[in-house]
Amino acid sequence: NAGVTQTPKFQVLKTGQSMTLQCAQDMNHNSMYWYRQDPGMGLRLIYYSASEGTTDKGEVPNGYNVSRLNKREFSLRLESAAPSQTSVYFCASSELGQGAGDYGYTFGSGTRLTVV
Amino acid sequence: DAKTTQPPSMDCAEGRAANLPCNHSTISGNEYVYWYRQIHSQGPQYIIHGLKNNETNEMASLIITEDRKSSTLILPHATLRDTAVYYCITTGNTGKLIFGQGTTLQVKP
Numbered sequence: 001n002a003g004v005t006q007t008p009k010f011q012v013l014k015t016g017q018s019m020t021l022q023c024a025q026d027m028n029h030n031s032m033y034w035y036r037q038d039p040g041m042g043l044r045l046i047y048y049s050a051s052e053g054t055t056d057k058g059e060v061p062n063g064y065n066v067s068r069l070n071k072r073e074f075s076l077r078l079e080s081a082a083p084s085q086t087s088v089y090f091c092a093s094s095e096l097g098q099g100a101g102d103y104g105y106t107f108g109s110g111t112r113l114t115v116v
Numbered sequence: 117d118a119k120t121t122q123p124p125s126m127d128c129a130e131g132r133a134a135n136l137p138c139n140h141s142t143i144s145g146n147e148y149v150y151w152y153r154q155i156h157s158q159g160p161q162y163i164i165h166g167l168k169n170n171e172t173n174e175m176a177s178l179i180i181t182e183d184r185k186s187s188t189l190i191l192p193h194a195t196l197r198d199t200a201v202y203y204c205i206t207t208g209n210t211g212k213l214i215f216g217q218g219t220t221l222q223v224k225p
Binding site: 048105 | 150152157165213216218225
């Protein structure tokens, strides 16, 4: 099925460890996004990529880096994980890069990260 | 970017229409209004969006006031599976979806 695939689905890290969250979409969308969602809160934008080869900071970029590997893939890296980064991470993609279009953003099912 | 204001929670009887309000009084002329929902911490699901005119699709209807300062999402016949957090979002000049707290809709039997 077409959509956004995130891996892994669950991860536990120790403070100071690093890891990369993977995201891939097969809808040929230009734009991709990383959000985090803390318990009881709405989603907050971490980084986004309007098109292949470009990345920009969102609302809460500190402690993260991203790579737009190609049109399909957009990864999120935690270089030195902290307990404050315990969250659910969602990747999304969209067609036009402006949030407009027939179906807006398509979201993945999320990565549940715990930092101890 | 325009901010949105939604009630934190609402209840609706199964089979009845659910009307979810949203205020976006600072919306600018080229900003869209999007509605998404999130069920059980799954990824948010697109419902509907609009600019000026009322919109309807297989899931819901979106009513936007003439001054565009508020809108209402209507689920015509709510079911238990519609229990979710509903987000009203304006895209702003950047076109990015900036989420607020949303409205938790509880559909009751």
